[in-house]
Amino acid sequence: MSGKKGLVVLIGFVFSVSLIAVSATSLFLADYYSHAHIQALGGICQKIIEKQPEAEQAVLEAIKEYKYGSSVLPEENIILIYGYRPSDLWNPSGMHRTFFFVVGFLAGVLLFFITCLFWRQKEIVRIKMLTGYLEKVNMGYCGTLLQTGEDDFSKLQDEIYKTVTELHQTRDAAVQAKNNFADNLYNIAHQIKTPVTSISLSVQMMQDNPSPIHLEQIRRQISHMIHLEDALLLLSRIDAGTLSLKREDVDVFTILMLAADNLQEMLLRADVFVDIPESGEMLIRADMEWTMEAIMNILKDCMEHTPSGGTVHCSYEQNPLYTQIRIWDTGAGFAKEDIPHLFERFYRGRKMKGDGIGIGLALSKAIIEEQNGTITARNLINAGACFEIRFYSH
Template sequence: MSGRKNMMILTGLVLSVSVLAVSIATMLLTDYYNHTHMQMLGEICQKVIEKQPKAQQTILEVLKEYQYGQTNVPKENILLAYGYGPSYFGGSAVKYSGFFSAAGFLAGVLLFLITCMLWRQKENMRIKVLTEYLEKVNMGCCGVLLRTGEDDFSKLQDEIYKVVTELQQTRDAAVKAKNNFAENLYNIAHQIKTPITSISLSMQMMRENPSLQHLEQINRQLSRMTHLEEALLLLSRIDAGTLSLKQENVDVFTVLMLAADNLQEIFSRADVSVDILELGEMMIRADMEWTMEAIMNVLKDCMEHTPPGERVHCSYEQNPLYTQIRIWDTGAGFAKEDIPHLFERFYRGREMKGEGIGIGLALSKALIEAQNGTITARNLTNAGACFEIRFYSH
């Protein structure tokens, strides 16, 4: 459709130029004819007057009568009766008439060729721009492909830009996935290496001096490996989108209480308690079990940084946009350089205590974000670290 439209425009342009050229040629030719006839009539009248001076007044009267249309023109030209034709008096006019006609035709053809050349030049320029852009893409240094006008190449340009953008995004995602895979593989190998080394040492020591202490050490390391395996499998299911998460109405206070109850033994050993403010019923759309799992990981992190005899505090609030849960401790807070990396997998801060593998907060972040939520961490003004979890209504 676009090609037909352009062809119609081009044809109309050529016809317009041709008509213009013919009009100008006709105007010039008409003006030339008028001057030629005037000159010829003047010469004839002059010759008549020279031979018959008394006929001057008669000639002038006839010319005036002819000018004002008072003369009865005979039906048959008298010159034809004496054997004279139009070509006898208009020889030069006919010659110039052919010249002007040929000039008008050549002008129309020339304008047509110039139009075609300009049109072809424009197409070549557009092809050159697209070709240079694709060459830059192949060299890996492409930018934005700017639109240069609406023409036959506009749709092609848009499709090329879409394909290139999608390929860039795919390439970036593949590079990122490759880097993440390599990093995760290194971290997993590092995490497995420690318990395997510990188990190997315990086995050697048991051969030399069997004791229950070595057996307990082996059990702890096996439990650690089992926990790592479960966490990695869960993260892989979240990444692949195969983890089934329920969407049901869950009371925030109930989730916090259940999470604290499941950690009661661990908190008791650390001599840390949990303070949960009861602020009434507030509902969120989430999966009870997995949301509780995410909050438990946050509570354990706060517990590890809370001095003995102190408390981990929990509160929550709701507005038309989201429901927010705040969990904070009374410890020394996060190191500034650790805050941007707290939710990265296998990251352990400088002040990290215990034998954690640095995957709990990453798991919490993945579970919360999979349920239309966010989690952030910051230091409080006075002291302590604070986690803010938001579940959005829409």
Template sequence: MSKKSNIKITVLFVLSVSLIVAAMTTYLLTLYYRHVCFHILGGFCDSMIENNPDSRQAVLELLKTQDFHMTGENILSNKFDNHVISNFGYYPANLGITGTTVLWIAVFGFLAGGILFLFSFWYWHRKSDARIQALTEYLEKINTGVQGLVFESSDDEFSKLQDEIYKTVTELYQTKEEALTARNNFAENLSNIAHQLKTPITSISLTVQMAKEHLGDIRTAETPQGHTSMACKMHANIKDIQRQINRLMHLEEALLLLSRIDAGTLAFDRKPTDVFTILSLASDNLYELFMQKGVLIDIPEMDVMNINVDLNWTMEAVMNLMKNCMEATGTGTAVHCSYEKNPLYVQIRIWDEGEGFAREDLPHLFERFYRGENTKNTGIGIGLSLSKAIIEMQNGIIRAFNLPNGGACYEVRFYIS
């Protein structure tokens, strides 16, 4: 509300209170005036009758020329019975303005003042609601991404709140822009690092390939026994080098994928997909690894439960979870899967029969490049963070915990939108 509106409300409020007070004062003063007149007239008539007893009938005839109205006040005014004129049936209500007239004047003034008071209160409340609604709509538009909204400056009780909201929103915009800039820079740096890794990895791969071919030529030639032993060692070293190259290539692919996620350029082709299909395809891609480890995978076939996701990327996320469970359990055990649906989300659980997560690892499981002290695999610590990013970008969440009877469990929820 502006300063002009505040003045209007104040004037209306003061006027309404003044009318109420004036109405009550008028009514009380009128009653007092009638009582005073009654006492004066009673004393006058009493003196006349005392000085001239023969004038009693004349005084009575004179008083009876006034209008007489019997009201509740007449009946209750016993305190005036000692006056001489009260003996003739006259009371203060019979003098001047009648009680009913004064009462109606007072009621009218009181109602007028009350109506003005309620109107001023309603007007103030309406203006306050309008200001609160305007500020609320402003915040809602800011939350939906609308920018550049500015209110007209006003001088009222909400002006300070409005200024503080503007300051907070401006600071949040600045913080958001700085965070986006930092994230884009980080994504660009990741992409540059991945591309820079590609050249030496390719060169080393070619060198290893040439070394394999040269080693094959040495093996086919007739060489002394010592040379044959040396060739075997060289072959073992080349295999180790190839294994490390594969890790570097996996790191390069992971860094490129992380850069796309951070930059927000990873595209998803989201379609209704059955959960059983996702789990089955993920387990099929890991079949050889499960066979080598001697671990079974249990996927129950249930009713069709569709989730709106990208099949390939979601399958990639599930594969990382299955692989972690497989690596955390021993030969002859199994990795289990289950899924269920309620009105809010579809829940998928994947768990193993291993020892579970270490307590100190639980808060950091989904951090990039984090590897627990008891990690048995030779990964680089990106799989779980990638799974988390892929799931969250498709309106889902993931958490990890230990089961009461032992074993690590991953719980994924895709919310129904």
């Protein structure tokens, strides 16, 4: 219960118990005064009979008539007419007054302590419940802390639950980060091992038979390692949130054309064409250079899976919610089991060609998502892989 409701309940409880106490006290006092009244009346009658024995019968008949009801009104009461008051006939002693005061005071104190004890008992129960929950949490329990009502402990209970939930999420994130670090470290070591081994073999062969072929092999492997280093540094900057992106209005068609131009040499060697039809000016808020880098990685992946003489297609459209870019090839498409893992770092699918390190699509995904975008991949109905990129307006 809330503080206001709890106060209302407490006041109601005290008031109801007080009414019961007052009722019982009134009943006791009424009985007490009845006995005092009959004793006073008996004493008066006794005095009358002692002085006038012949009046005994008249006195008894008068008492009998009074018992069954009398029509005498208070203002006609003969005792009051002669100036007598109730206190003249019966006046309780100081002892009686002290007794009633002590009884009332003790009853009030007792009622107060009973109420405090009842309220304290509720607090103890809630504290035990919260303590038990925390003990379970320390033992690995991560269940829901059930709400037992709205009272002074409700806010504390909510804060404890939120804190425990955040701690569990932080722990899970730390465990996941540790696992990812171990996997990435293994993949990096594996990626470095291959070119280092190749360079070492080329150097040994050059010692016995120097050849330009061995130099070219060393150059290619060093270039591979430099590319890996650049990709890893870029990913680490994205993970740390330190990648500086210049947000400005850029045209989608311009980005696609620049990305294709930067891959022109590779496209010519692979005998693959890129089709980018112009659909009018469509602007997105993005960093030109980094967005172009992401598109280049996607175009390169499509190019590697397109047969010689094939075409990589691009299209784009815009609506009030987002701008969508579609890039698809005319190859065999993705292996079904590869689709859930395409954007994972260092993942190499079954149909992956070339000596790629499996990090290009992961980079594209990170760059696009950093700019309020999404990227998905799927197979087309008539074969071929398709990437869909969406940059949201808000």
